[in-house]
Amino acid sequence: MPLLELQNLKKYFATQKAVDDISLSIEPGSIFGLLGPNGAGKTTLIRMITGIFYPDEGQIIFDGKKFDPVNDIGRIGYMPEERGLYKKMKIGEQTLYLAQLKGLTRSDATKKIKEWFIRFEMESWWNKKVEDLSKGMQQKLQFVTTVLHEPKLIILDEPFSGLDPVNSNLIKEEIYKLAQSGTTVIFSTHRMEQVEEICSQIVLVNKGQKILDGTVKEVKQNFKENLFSIGVNQLPGSLNGNSPFEVVGNKEQAFVVRIKAGSKPNDVLQYLLQQGSEIHSFNEILPSLNDIFIKLVEGTPTARQFQQVNN
Amino acid sequence: MNKILLIIKREYLTKVRKKTFIISTLLFPLLYLGLIFGIGYLGEKSKKNLTVAVVDSSGYFDAGRIARANGKDSSSVLVLTNMKVDSLKENLGATSFDAFVVIPAIDDWKNGLRNIPLQADKTLGMETAMPVQSKLNNIWGEIKNEKLGISDSTINQLESSQVTIKPVNINDENADSKIAGTIGYVAGFLIYFILLIYGSQVMMGVMEEKTNRIAEVIVSSVKPFQLMLGKILGIGLVALTQFFLWIAFIFIVYNVTKASGAGDSVSGMVGGVQKVFSSINVPLVLFCFVFYFLGGFFFYSSLYAAIGSAVNEDMREAQSLSFPVTMLVIFSIALMSMAMNDPTGPIAVWGSIIPFSSPIVMMARIPYGVPGTVPWWHLGLSMALLIAGFVFTTWFAGKIYRTGILMYGKKPTWKELIKWAFRKN
Numbered sequence: 001m002p003l004l005e006l007q008n009l010k011k012y013f014a015t016q017k018a019v020d021d022i023s024l025s026i027e028p029g030s031i032f033g034l035l036g037p038n039g040a041g042k043t044t045l046i047r048m049i050t051g052i053f054y055p056d057e058g059q060i061i062f063d064g065k066k067f068d069p070v071n072d073i074g075r076i077g078y079m080p081e082e083r084g085l086y087k088k089m090k091i092g093e094q095t096l097y098l099a100q101l102k103g104l105t106r107s108d109a110t111k112k113i114k115e116w117f118i119r120f121e122m123e124s125w126w127n128k129k130v131e132d133l134s135k136g137m138q139q140k141l142q143f144v145t146t147v148l149h150e151p152k153l154i155i156l157d158e159p160f161s162g163l164d165p166v167n168s169n170l171i172k173e174e175i176y177k178l179a180q181s182g183t184t185v186i187f188s189t190h191r192m193e194q195v196e197e198i199c200s201q202i203v204l205v206n207k208g209q210k211i212l213d214g215t216v217k218e219v220k221q222n223f224k225e226n227l228f229s230i231g232v233n234q235l236p237g238s239l240n241g242n243s244p245f246e247v248v249g250n251k252e253q254a255f256v257v258r259i260k261a262g263s264k265p266n267d268v269l270q271y272l273l274q275q276g277s278e279i280h281s282f283n284e285i286l287p288s289l290n291d292i293f294i295k296l297v298e299g300t301p302t303a304r305q306f307q308q309v310n311n
Numbered sequence: 312m313n314k315i316l317l318i319i320k321r322e323y324l325t326k327v328r329k330k331t332f333i334i335s336t337l338l339f340p341l342l343y344l345g346l347i348f349g350i351g352y353l354g355e356k357s358k359k360n361l362t363v364a365v366v367d368s369s370g371y372f373d374a375g376r377i378a379r380a381n382g383k384d385s386s387s388v389l390v391l392t393n394m395k396v397d398s399l400k401e402n403l404g405a406t407s408f409d410a411f412v413v414i415p416a417i418d419d420w421k422n423g424l425r426n427i428p429l430q431a432d433k434t435l436g437m438e439t440a441m442p443v444q445s446k447l448n449n450i451w452g453e454i455k456n457e458k459l460g461i462s463d464s465t466i467n468q469l470e471s472s473q474v475t476i477k478p479v480n481i482n483d484e485n486a487d488s489k490i491a492g493t494i495g496y497v498a499g500f501l502i503y504f505i506l507l508i509y510g511s512q513v514m515m516g517v518m519e520e521k522t523n524r525i526a527e528v529i530v531s532s533v534k535p536f537q538l539m540l541g542k543i544l545g546i547g548l549v550a551l552t553q554f555f556l557w558i559a560f561i562f563i564v565y566n567v568t569k570a571s572g573a574g575d576s577v578s579g580m581v582g583g584v585q586k587v588f589s590s591i592n593v594p595l596v597l598f599c600f601v602f603y604f605l606g607g608f609f610f611y612s613s614l615y616a617a618i619g620s621a622v623n624e625d626m627r628e629a630q631s632l633s634f635p636v637t638m639l640v641i642f643s644i645a646l647m648s649m650a651m652n653d654p655t656g657p658i659a660v661w662g663s664i665i666p667f668s669s670p671i672v673m674m675a676r677i678p679y680g681v682p683g684t685v686p687w688w689h690l691g692l693s694m695a696l697l698i699a700g701f702v703f704t705t706w707f708a709g710k711i712y713r714t715g716i717l718m719y720g721k722k723p724t725w726k727e728l729i730k731w732a733f734r735k736n
Contacts, residue, residue: 084524
């Protein structure tokens with residue numbers, strides 16, 4: 001049973017169809033990538049899942065039941081892209097306050113905060129103010145406040161922006177650990193290499209609509225262009241018309257070839273062996289998510305245009 | 312509900328622990344007293360007692376009469392002189408005189424003396440010059456009495472037998488309109504200050520949460536309305552705390568002075584305070600003050616919260632959008648001063664019933680007496696309307712707040728704000 005299911009969700013603003021009929025479902029314990037260019041409707045979608053906005057149409061099913069913001073938001077942790085903390089408030093008090101707002105008791109919250117602060121080497125921060133922290137330190141603190149109440153669903157909007165590689169890794173490890181212990185993570189970003197590394201499933205939205213949905217593997221398979229990298233000492237001098245591939249490039253002692261429609265990789269190998277070539281390597285080249293993203297989003301206007309919405 | 316309490320607690324504790332709260336709580340009474348005494352002191356100091364040379368050509372203003380007049384009051388000193396007018400004019404700076412008057416020869420005393428120049432080497436204000444006129448009149452009065460043959464005993468009878476009036480309210484024999492007026496004035500102004508100062512604190516607090524982007528984190532835990540209400544209630548409690556600290560301060564000062572015992576000024580002050588207590592209904596005034604203070608605060612601060620949620624970090628945007636609301640508060644103070652002159656007139660009655668001005672205007676009327684000046688139904692209607700008023704503004708503000716707190720970009724107009732308030736979810 002999926003932890004979160006969106007059914008035909010719609011949210012129209014006066015000049016934009018921010019979310020226009022999006023459905024998706026997320027399995028528990030998965031790390032789910034929500035991708036899309038700026039202004040695609042990701043934030044609006046997230047705000048509906050966190051109970052900040054009500055959808056105009058459609059349904060949100062959370063943990064098997066219709067989503068009830070008042071009771072369910074205690075089981076969701078949300079870290080918005082624009083980080084927000086009280087600048088002048090002491091860090092310990094602030095974390096305690098935010099945890100209590102999520103429904104934790106004071107003693108429970110204190111205990112958990114101490115654990116996390118030790119884990120993230122933040123013990124000395126308790127009586128400091130947020131304005132004393134660097135941007136990266138604030139980021140770590142924000143992450144702690146997001147996951148402290150052990151939510152079933154964590155929504156992270158660009159969680160690594162502003163973090164150095166060491167702290168990025170620290171948070172990445174925590175995200176993996178949370179997923180392993182059954183927490184579902186929605187991860188919204190434009191940084192495709194991180195998505196490839198972390199996410200098991202992705203959805204790409206553009207102009208308020210879902211244009212891609214699947215596991216990273218599936219998506220890559222769907223968008224592959226039958227490209228292979230062949231390492232050979234020498235390609236046959238001239239390719240005759242019935243060769244099963246064409247050469248599209250060559251780099252570092254390897255040739256990039258596209259297999260013609262109707263042929264299989266084995267046909268290529270067979271052909272090369274018959275021609276007496278010596279093969280060192282033979283790899284399929286799958287497109288990167290970055291390429292797929294650009295390919296799908298390219299051609300649509302980079303900034304969303306305002307339009308009249310009749311509702 | 313529990314979450315609102317958390318928000319109130321945070322709001323209250325952060326504000327009360329701030330240095331500015333402690334300083335303003337201590338400083339305000341001192342500044343207030345300083346202002347009152349300082350103005351009196353400066354006024355006293357800037358008043359100058361003139362020494363005026365009198366050049367008499369009439370023969371009436373002789374040394375004896377001038378000496379008697381100087382003996383009666385000391386607000387100016389007249390000195391009879393033989394100096395010539397020309398030399399006085401030239402050498403006035405070198406003499407000990409501030410100014411001089413020349414009394415012309417008098418043909419007929421019945422015509423009096425009109426427009427006698429009081430000549431000085433600088434421009435004299437009316438307030439400084441008037442004592443000289445009244446002193447000359449004093450002397451002139453003596454001359455008239457002699458001419459008319461009126462004896463001293465007749466003069467005494469004339470002066471001591473007079474008609475004076477004292478306003479008495481038949482419903483409330485104890486009411487002293489002077490004391491009531493002062494109390495009402497102070498109470499009205501106090502509410503005025505609290506509305507403006509704490510109202511803008513609510514606005515700044517909301518703006519801070521919005522520009523810090525903490526609002527988005529918090530509204531994923533609580534409803535926007537709860538966040539807004541928590542902020543308003545928390546800051547309202549801070550204002551109430553400050554008010555009670557001041558009351559306690561006055562109480563302590565009063566008791567300490569009373570205990571310090573003798574001295575005319577002390578017993579005079581103690582007597583004055585006792586007179587206040589006997590002439591007004593203190594518990595009722597205090598209760599009404601807290602009620603109107605809270606009612607007015609909720610009424611206005613929710614509007615300020617809505618404005619804070621609608622603007623970005625730019626203070627000028629906030630100022631221009633809050634201008635109409637601030638104008639309402641200032642307009643109420645103008646209504647109050649009109650109501651003070653006529654506490655039962657139509658301006659006073661309507662001003663104290665309509666919610667936006669009632670917190671200030673009603674507070675100015677109540678010390679005059681309930682039900683003497685303010686009938687019970689006025690008070691009841693005014694309170695009911697104020698409650699209805701702040702329930703409405705809070706609802707209205709909540710709708711704007713919900714949209715505004717997550718909206719970044721262009722500053723909306725009031726027209727757009729009203730649209731936000733009345734559209735469906």
